[in-house]
Amino acid sequence: MDISVIGSGYVGTTIAACFADLGHDVVNVDIDEEIVATINSGATPVHEEDLPGLIAKHASDTGTGGLRATTDYEAVLDTEVTFLCLPTPQNVDGSIDLSIMEAGAEQLGDTLAEKTDWHTVVVKSTVVPGSTEDVITPILAEASNQTPGKDFGVGMNPEFLREGTAVADFLDPDKVVLGADDDRALADMQDVFAPLIEQTDAPVVETDTRTAEMIKYANNSFLASKVSLINDIGNICKEYGIDAYEVAGAIGLDDRISERFLRSGLGWGGSCFGKDTNAIINAATEQGYEPAMLAAAVEVNDRQPQRLLAFMDQHVDVTNKRVAVLGLAFKPGTDDVRNSRAIPVIEGLQDRGADVVAYDPVAVENMREHFPDIEYADTPEDALDGAATALVVTDWPEITDLDEEFDAMQTPVVVDGRRAIDRRDGIVYEGLTW
Ligand code: UGA
Secondary structure (H helix, E strand, O other): OHHHHHOOOHHHHHHHHHHOOOEEEEEEEEHHHHHHHHHHOOOOOOOOOOOOHHHHHHHOOOOOOOOOEEEEHHHHHHOOOEEEEEOOOOOOOEOOOOOHHHHHHHHHHHOOOOOOOEEEEEEOOOOOOOOOHHHHHHHHHHHHHHOOOOOOOEEEOOOOOOOOOHHHHHHHOOEEEEOOOOOHHHHOOOOOOOHHHHOOOOEEEEEEEHHHHHHHHHHHHHHHHHHHHHHHHHHHHHHOOOOHHHHHHHHHOOOOOOOOOOOOOOOOOOOOOOHHHHHHHHHHHHOOOOOOHHHHHHHHHHHHHHHHHHHHHHHOOOOOOOOEEEOOOOOOOOOOOHHHHHHHHHHHHOOOOEEEEOOOOOOOHHHHHOOOOEOOOOOOOHOOOOOEEEEEEEOHHHHOOHHOOOHHHHOOOOEEEOOOOOEEEEOOOOEEEE
């Protein structure tokens, strides 16, 4: 099929490249000329495992030609289905800001005014229930001067892609959710995903757009709450001197619980869990229901970095002392520092008057925008040299492999937020929940 994807963030670029890999002809539309040029040169604009190979395969001069990028919205006219993959940032009150989606829908609608045959628009971005039906569809209708269900159809297809493993998650999904408010839109979405379903046998959930929107929030709310619950349990374990990882290993054997997402520690970061939990709490409250469990999940998550710092305080007064922060990305495998637990940790260290020296294999440049004045080390060894304490924030292999490097510290106090380091003689070790 001929598919257009609007937006070249990590979701847009990933699905564009993956659709091309499934045999579709794909055009990726973005306002950023540099991103467009990068994709057209066969290179990737985002740090995402497996994406460089796919883009090179389909967009480079020697590639299949299945993927190209452009800044020109007119490109959608040569396609049958358009995926909207634009950002939905967070307002200060926690609600989602739909303005970028609204502007994109308007520009898309303006362009579709010229189209004489049927077109399906699929919302891929995470939006609160009702956004597709009550906001995006009316904008498309007004801007195109066309009638939904007659001239064009609208669907909602939430993504469940983790940063760092987005390509693998796309090509081997646990499920595919197709939300549509009319049959022709659903049929187009079925055609888009047919090659994927054929090769993976993934279960397909067909539903309306509101339910599809809610499934995305429910999925992330559940996962975020699961991590907060194991953190709450982990904090209880710590009070008793019990190892939370041993407890998690045992409860994970119950297949109603499952072993996944039971790693307690500093909690969740990233662009999704925090934003999505806040957005659905906010949207539900507007509907008249205040979700107590989700609010508690957010609170537990906010407390974990403070607990890490409090454990550090029990061992060292860090005023005017060198403190190594090991890991800045919100998780290993990405350079993304959005909502990283490193941010409250570094803020807490600065409040205490510490001299922070931070290390991360790939996320330094992104963190420099938040903290331009702290020291950044090229290697973990450099960060640890002369430090009074080390705080482990992200469990990159470069960090979990550390051992004798701690011997270069002034005082070898290791406060571990990710159960990354092995206890041994010569290190004063403090784990967050073990
Ligand atoms: C998450 C979801 O997992 C994806 O399914 C979803 O598509 C995506 O959000 C999104 O909405 O776009 P992502 O934010 O990339 O993906 O990261 P995860 O791998 O889910 O990890 C989230 C956070 O939870 C990380 O900070 C991680 O360190 C933390 N975590 C995860 C734990 O603290 N413990 C665990 O056991 C698992």
